[in-house]
C-alpha cells in the first residue's frame with residue numbers, strides 16, 4: 097500500500113459519505129457517475145452486503161487505484177461500530193453502537209430469541225413450538241437434532257437468535273413505562289445505520305446467511321414508523337441485498353396511523369406488531385400519550401386494512417403494569433377489542449427502570465390474565481425477559497453513556 101493510500105484509508109473519516117446503505121441501483125448510478133462500468137457496482141454491493149467488509153481497502157476485488165479513487169472522492173464503507181458490550185447471565189448481549197457523528201444507539205442480541213415470535217405462523221415460531229414437544233429436550237438452549245447446521249449459532253449450542261435493532265437516536269413518543277423515552281428524540285437513523293447494526297452484530301457473532309437463522313425485530317430505541325422511509329429502505333437492503341427474508345422481520349409501532357396505512361400497501365414488508373398495552377383509551381392515554389392523537393379504534397381499523405398472508409397474524413404487544421392494566425376486567429376488555437382481528441397477544445412483564453414510577457405485576461395476576469385470554473380463544477404468549485440484568489430487556493434501552501444504571505459484564 098502506498099503512503100498516500102494509507103493516509104486516505106487509515107481510520108474511516110467520519111465526514112466521508114457512506115457506501116453502506118446504498119441500494120443496488122444507487123450504487124450503479126454512483127459508479128456510472130464516476131465513468132466506471134456497471135459491474136463495479138455489483139462488486140461493491142457483494143463486498144458490502146455479503147462479505148461485510150468494514151473498510152474500502154478490504155474490497156480486494158477492486159483495483160487499488162479504484163479504491164483510492166473512491167476514498168479520494170470522499171467515500172467510505174461507513175458501517176456503524178460496536179464500541180461497548182454488556183453481557184447478561186442469560187446469553188443476551190447489549191451493544192452500544194457508534195454512528196459516524198458520534199451519536200450512539202443500542203442493539204440487543206438474544207440467542208434463542210425471547211419467545212416473541214411464538215404463534216405468529218412464521219418458520220421461527222414453528223421451530224420454537226416444535227422444540228417444546230421434543231422428548232428429553234431439557235435445556236431451552238439445546239439445539240433441535242433435525243435442525244443442525246454448521247453455523248456459529250449451532251457451534252454455540254443455539255438454534256437461532258433474535259436481533260433487536262434501533263431506528264432512531266432516542267424517541268419522541270414518551271411512553272411512560274419506557275426508559276428510552278427519557279432521552280427525547282435526537283435524530284432519525286439512516287437506512288444504512290439501521291441495516292448496519294445487523295451487519296456489525298453478524299460480524300461480531302460470526303453469523304453467516306444460509307448457515308445461521310436470525311430474526312430481526314425493529315423494537316429497539318425509537319419509533320420505526322416515525323422514520324418510515326429509512327426503515328423501509330433498510331428492509332429492502334436487509335431482504336434483497338443482505339439476505340434476511342422479510343418474513344423473519346417484525347416491526348413494532350406504538351401506533352402511528354398514517355404509517356400503518358402506508359405499510360398496509362407495501363408489496364414487501366415485515367410482520368407487524370402494535371404495542372397496545374391497554375384495553376381502553378383512558379388507560380392507554382395515561383401510559384402512551386400518543387393515544388390522544390390516534391385512539392385505539394382508529395388504530396384497529398387501520399390494522400384491518402393490512403392484507404395478511406396465509407400464516408400471518410397481527411401481534412399485539414401488551415406490557416403488564418402492576419395495578420394499571422393487568423386486572424381481569426382489562427383481559428375481558430382486550431378480548432372484546434380484538435374480536436374479528438386475526439391476532440395474537442404477547443404479554444410482557446414490565447421491566448423496571450430507574451426514575452419510572454410503575455410496579456411489576458403480581459405473578460398471580462399475570463397468570464390469571466393469560467389464562468383468561470386463552471380461555472377466550474386468544475393466542476396469548478409470555479415474552480421471556482432477556483438481559484434484565486444488563487438493562488437490555490424490553491423498554492429498558494437507554495444509551496449507556498447517559499445511563500445512570502449499573503451495568504455488568506461490560507467489554508469495550
Ligand code: SF4
Pocket residue numbers: 267268269270271274275276277316317318319350491
Ligand atoms: S416504548 Fe418504543 S415508542 Fe414508546 S417511548 Fe419507548 S422506544 Fe419510544
